[in-house]
Each structure stands twice: as structure tokens, then as C-alpha cells.
Amino acid sequence: MARDIGPEMLQFLDDAYAKGEIAKATYDAKRAEALAIIQRGEAVELEPLDRYIIMGCHGMAVVWFVLLVLGIGPNITGVLLGGLGTWLWLLLGRRVRRRGWPKR
Structure with missing residues (x-):
């Protein structure tokens, strides 16, 4: 299952x-970038099974x-x-990347 890592990034x-360790300008830029990633729904950590399913979907x-x-x-x-x-x-593949593979 996909795990949300957005709060950990922030x-x-x-x-x-x-x-x-970082300057104010760098902090602001990286925070804006992290917020954009979170808003797009891409701040997730996938399990290995989910990654293999996504790669299989793209290959297929x-x-x-x-x-x-x-x-x-x-x-x-054709x-x-x-x-x-x-x-x-x-x-x-996109559904699995965003939500993880459905578990029973």
C-alpha cells in the first residue's frame, strides 16, 4: 500500500x-517544491509489490x-x-501508483 510521506518531507x-543547515531562500524554494509534489499526489512511498505492478503495467x-x-x-x-x-x-499503473494495489 502506498504510504504518504508528505508530512515527513516538510x-x-x-x-x-x-x-x-539550509538558508531561508533554499528553505522557501524546497518547501514550495515539496508542497507542489504533495498537491500532485506524488509524495508516496510504494511497497516493492506496487512498484513491480506499475512496471508490469507500463511494460504491458x-x-x-x-x-x-x-x-x-x-x-x-490497429x-x-x-x-x-x-x-x-x-x-x-497510475491508480496503483497513487493508491497502492488493493489488498484483500
């Missing part, structure tokens, strides 16, 4: 600034597209079916 920056998207385009041919049907399959695999 706490690390606050601690580094309090200890004097490429394989699906190539097989359909080569199998059906470079006509509109490109549309290949694009649709690729899009669905990438959506599954």
Missing part, C-alpha cells in the same frame, strides 16, 4: 532550517501497443485499439 525541511502497455499495431497492421484500427489498450494499462 518536517525534514523544517528541521534542516531550524539547525541552520508497450507490448500491447506493438502487438496490436504489428498484428492488425498500421491502419486506423492504432486505435493499440492506443486504447495502452491507455487502459497506463491508467491501471
Whole structure:
């Protein structure tokens, strides 16, 4: 399951600034960057299983597209079916990246 690490990122920056390890301008810039990452939903730490599922989804998207385009041919049907399959695999990978693989 994906674990939210946004608060830890901000706490690390606050601690580094309090200890004097980074300057005020650097602190402000890195804090703004961390907040942008948190708002995009990318401040997560994934388990190894989730990472493998995401890599598999992306790999299958490429394989699906190539097989359909080569199998059906470079006509509109092959490109549309290949694009649709690729899009669905990438959506599954994105869902796992944001929420983790559903556990039973």
C-alpha cells in the first residue's frame, strides 16, 4: 500500500532550517517544491509489490501497443485499439501508483 510521506518531507525541511543547515531562500524554494509534489499526489512511498505492478503495467502497455499495431497492421484500427489498450494499462499503473494495489 502506498504510504504518504508528505508530512515527513516538510518536517525534514523544517528541521534542516531550524539547525541552520539550509538558508531561508533554499528553505522557501524546497518547501514550495515539496508542497507542489504533495498537491500532485506524488509524495508516496510504494511497497516493492506496487512498484513491480506499475512496471508490469507500463511494460504491458508497450507490448500491447506493438502487438496490436504489428498484428492488425498500421491502419486506423490497429492504432486505435493499440492506443486504447495502452491507455487502459497506463491508467491501471497510475491508480496503483497513487493508491497502492488493493489488498484483500
